[in-house]
Amino acid sequence: MSASFPSQANAIPSAPVRPALPKDARGALAKNVEDALQALPIHFKTNTNIEGIEAGDLFSLSGVLGGTIEIQTVETLNRLRPVWDPDDLWPDYGFERSSQAYPDVRLVTRSSGKEPIVLGIELKGWYLLSKEEEPSYRYVATKEASSPYDLICVVPWHLNNILSGVPKVLPPYIENARFAADMRTYYWTQLRGKTAEDRRIITPQGVSPYPSSKKQSSDTAAKDSGNFGRIARVPGLMKEYSKGMLETRILGIQARHWIRFFKAYSDAASMEEVEQKLRKLIEQNSGSNLSENSTLAAQKLFEIRDLLA
Template sequence: MTGPRTPIREEPSREWEHYNLWVNVKEALYNLPYQFHTDTYIEGVSLTDLPTLSPAVGTTIEQQLVDNLNQIRSVWDPEGRYSEYAFIRQAQTFPDVLLTKSGGGDITPILGIELKTWYLLAKEKEPNFRFCATKEACAPADLVVIVPWLLSQVISGRPKLLKPFVENARYVAAWRNYYWEHTRQTEDDRGIIVPEDVRPYPRKSDAINDRPVSDRGKNFGRIARTGIMEEYIEEIYNERIAGIEIRHWLRFVKIFSEGRTREEIEQEFERFEREIEQGRYGKNEGKIESVWMILTGLRRLIWEESGTDS
């Protein structure tokens, strides 16, 4: 007896009239970190408040990403065939973004994007975004896109975007359910209640989410926990800011959020500084100077917040 089949990625047919557009849109999404520009600038925010602030900043970034997609039309519509179409953000409706004709009405969108941001220095080491839409609510061309970001100077600056996670929405929905029903470690009921008569591009009032029979930990839909993003997350944490891998910045910032004593935090500062002097993070003088500036600002923020020894 064979076990359940692993989900297979379903992509639009190459015969689909909008296939080349779909390919170009994916290319545009991967280009967003290089094309993205924003006037948002953050400084003077405490380390403990940054994660609290990140949802509001993330929402702003999501809207700006939609604006940026429309501004780089030449990437996804180089021949001008879709001049009447634009990316439009929907409020509290799945998916978040539609590529459709202005005016909406009964016009069927060409594709949809469930678009979320991920603040890399949040307390959780993985995106906590939930994706619960049932597979049949997703059209073959629909995408799930998660865009990681952090501040350009780690604790201050403009939001800096990194390579996004881009995946077929139907595949994500199928993989989520496969994980929930077959591969996760649990003794609870693995069943999922799937809504009926669901079609792509639903109305706001439509019930389109799959629901677990049992979910005591409220974890259903957390796609980062299903393994589908594992390689991608590892790749992102290998990216460098000011010459240092993001995983090391995360380790360092986390120390303060764990409620360590001032002495313990100072020891970590000294350890980090020794590693820099020993060339562990490279020997580029410009990058090393940037790291020292960030550490100085970080130290000042920490001591301003803590005041005295714990």
């Protein structure tokens, strides 16, 4: 069944409004879980250590380590129980991850007579130095697959020494799952596309929170489904957050400049071409984004160039 929305000939309706959390025990739990997620950069621990990676393989790190980062994020959340359950109201519950389910992290219990799932988090890692310069995450779950308490969380990360070391996580993006679904649908049906078919979304019926992995629970775009759900491109969701994250300095250089350097390296035919592209990049940015750190940036990037040669 297709979702029904006003035609483009009519005035565009107002954007969805983020709902307030219900004022009950689960609402308080959801707020506390959000606080725990915000604390991830301080408490995240990992035994993963990467050595010997080549610069040309750097962009593949997301596929190699993405699942590991998500597993270790869940482990960190369980260690932060004093933050999300300060009054010990949920002693039998713990976070579990299942990559095949939606949401892929659930706060569950095995105790009989208790609600088996009380909260869900759709959790995704974002390798900050990915070539796309934005999260590739596609959020396609239909709104009814989430409860009013559920969250989506995108955790950016990078290796602490760029080409080696341990993963370091940065402040995550956190949003109410239902609101994110509403904003995604609003963007697709009201703010883009030239025809009604471009804007049409097919919505599964009979979906309820925490569907089984066998239950169809995703909205589907009638056209261009590969780009449907790219919430990093949806105004009012991740766009400003993503822009800010790319300004994060790693070893004194903004993440976006590391990406451009490694693009130049991976796309170049020779080290001479790398040097030409690198000098052009530094010249283009030395008076703007690199500002007072342009000399340091040039020095660090050329040091890495020499290491790669």
